[in-house]
Amino acid sequence: MCTHCGKEPSVTARAADKIRAMGGPSIPVGICMRCALADPSLREEFIRFAKHRREEFVKRMRAAVARPLEIIDDFVARLRD
Secondary structure (H helix, E strand, C coil): CCCCCCCCCCCCHHHHHHHHHCCCCCCCCCCCHHHHHHCHHHHHHHHHHHHHHHHHHHHHHHHHHHCHHHHHHHHHHHHHC
8 A cells, every 4th residue: 555645555666667667757766656656756757757658659640540551551560479
């Protein structure tokens, strides 16, 4: 449980490492995501991270619409591997 609020499950070390590896903020282990988002020192980092992830998603979707056959070929190749 979260050491801050005691209501929600805390972020695991593995989950915190995964978020950090994707370019996200360093979430202290032992607190929940709700408390992490409420922390003013982490809030700006979360906003920046979410904006970056959203921009990357839009780029991938635009590429998929512009080149659907390449996306299909990549998908089929992954299934074969």
